[in-house]
Amino acid sequence: MTEGERYLPGRQDRAQYMRLDVARVLKRFHFCERPLIIAQAGWLSSIAPIDIKIALPRHFWQDALTADALRTRVFELRYPSRMLEVGEDEPVVSVFEDAIDAPSALAFVRALEAVYKPALLHAYQTYLAMADDIADGPSVRFLRMAVQDKQEQIRELGEFVQMIAATASDEEKQTAQAWVDALRESLERIGGLGIATPTAGGERKTASLRKPFHFAEVPARDPRFHQVRFYWPNVVDADFPYGDGLRLQLRSAVSHLNEVWAIETGGAILHAFAGDLDWEFILDAARWTYDEARHTKMGLDRLTGWGYRPDELPLGTYIFDSARGEPPVTRLGMLHYFETKNIGKKNDRAEAFASYNDDVSRHDMEFDWADETIHAHYGAKWLRALHQKYPSLPDRDSIHERCDALVNALVETATDDERREIRQIAEAMIQKAERLAQPATGS
Numbered sequence: 001m002t003e004g005e006r007y008l009p010g011r012q013d014r015a016q017y018m019r020l021d022v023a024r025v026l027k028r029f030h031f032c033e034r035p036l037i038i039a040q041a042g043w044l045s046s047i048a049p050i051d052i053k054i055a056l057p058r059h060f061w062q063d064a065l066t067a068d069a070l071r072t073r074v075f076e077l078r079y080p081s082r083m084l085e086v087g088e089d090e091p092v093v094s095v096f097e098d099a100i101d102a103p104s105a106l107a108f109v110r111a112l113e114a115v116y117k118p119a120l121l122h123a124y125q126t127y128l129a130m131a132d133d134i135a136d137g138p139s140v141r142f143l144r145m146a147v148q149d150k151q152e153q154i155r156e157l158g159e160f161v162q163m164i165a166a167t168a169s170d171e172e173k174q175t176a177q178a179w180v181d182a183l184r185e186s187l188e189r190i191g192g193l194g195i196a197t198p199t200a201g202g203e204r205k206t207a208s209l210r211k212p213f214h215f216a217e218v219p220a221r222d223p224r225f226h227q228v229r230f231y232w233p234n235v236v237d238a239d240f241p242y243g244d245g246l247r248l249q250l251r252s253a254v255s256h257l258n259e260v261w262a263i264e265t266g267g268a269i270l271h272a273f274a275g276d277l278d279w280e281f282i283l284d285a286a287r288w289t290y291d292e293a294r295h296t297k298m299g300l301d302r303l304t305g306w307g308y309r310p311d312e313l314p315l316g317t318y319i320f321d322s323a324r325g326e327p328p329v330t331r332l333g334m335l336h337y338f339e340t341k342n343i344g345k346k347n348d349r350a351e352a353f354a355s356y357n358d359d360v361s362r363h364d365m366e367f368d369w370a371d372e373t374i375h376a377h378y379g380a381k382w383l384r385a386l387h388q389k390y391p392s393l394p395d396r397d398s399i400h401e402r403c404d405a406l407v408n409a410l411v412e413t414a415t416d417d418e419r420r421e422i423r424q425i426a427e428a429m430i431q432k433a434e435r436l437a438q439p440a441t442g443s
């Protein structure tokens with residue numbers, strides 16, 4: 001400024017933060033969302049209630065979209081730099097990385113509901129309160145969306161906490177409370193998550209409570225359903241037909257419900273490969289898992305809509321069990337192979353449902369078909385990427401052959417008792433369907 005020169009005033013509220021200042025803040029938000037996405041995916045297999053297993057993938061898919069928008073925006077603001085490092089944000093990011101080491105499912109879900117999602121919500125609201133809608137309009141747009149997502153997630157998570165707490169012991173509840181308190185204190189000590197750079201906080205308060213995460217190879221399943229390994233007789237009994245007419249309506253809905261294994265597998269691979277593959281993999285795997293959760297919900301919704309109670313419905317584990325003890329690439333192969341190998345039949349099924357005037361089965365099958373075409377692409381893309389990065393890994397065809405062999409070997413272990421049990425469940429469902437069935441009415 002030259003002495004005596006006069007200028008127009010530029011000290012206005014919206015000039016409070018410059019381009020690189022906001023890029024630093026948005027980068028911090030991205031690095032806090034990321035470990036929560038991975039933690040939610042990894043925990044899916046350890047959480048029993050089906051409502052939570054279906055809803056969490058939607059939550060972390062929304063989180064992944066926000067994290068992706070944050071990342072893209074940081075690159076725009078820092079052009080041409082494509083560097084993205086945790087750096088000075090380590091104190092706050094490490095508190096978010098604690099999420100996965102929760103001591104129990106109750107503690108994990110409570111922390112999402114009471115600490116992590118509210119911290120992100122508050123951070124986004126604070127950002128929006130200071131953001132310049134003119135210069136930084138693109139950030140404002142996606143963070144408004146993220147605020148809505150987080151508010152809805154927190155409300156739903158409150159219900160999920162009640163669900164899990166209903167069967168938890170007093171000790172589990174106390175541990176969950178201690179976990180939440182320790183996380184809150186850890187966050188406070190570093191100044192929380194917001195516009196300011198976090199301060200170093202020393203050892204985190206969670207140290208004595210953390211339980212190192214292990215992916216649950218034996219999945220927790222909702223006890224309200226009829227627990228089996230093989231979820232329809234034709235899987236283990238060549239004499240039992242896949243069926244048509246109302247048997248096809250039932251078989252297809254039971255198949256959709258039993259895509260619960262695909263939800264758990266989507267979570268497993270997102271968690272397993274998040275560190276090895278690019279960010280884009282996390283984004284794809286989040287969508288993939290969310291899609292499988294929608295397919296499961298399609299089946300559940302049709303079956304309950306026809307009047308079936310959960311205890312009348314078989315919930316099986318055999319495809320998931322087939323990959324037990326295998327490297328994670330086998331689970332990626334399972335999801336790619338078993339989910340997409342029947343893609344060609346889906347249109348025929350949709351036509352059959354149309355001929356029964358079963359609009360809802362047709363509708364679900366058509367949308368499922370569209371999702372599967374995306375998944376076929378995801379599977380091919382990421383199996384190729386893994387093979388390129390680790391040339392010693394088997395190629396796609398060998399992985400598919402291995403998946404086939406593993407599933408066939410497991411099916412061979414079916415006992416006569418299991419065959420009898422699943423036949424009884426299926427026949428009871430068919431009899432009920434015959435009572436409920438009505439003559440097709442022309443549209």
Ligand SMILES: [Fe+2]
Nearest residue numbers: 259292295339
């Ligand atoms: Fe699916």
Ligand SMILES: [Fe+2]
Nearest residue numbers: 292339372375
């Ligand atoms: Fe799929």
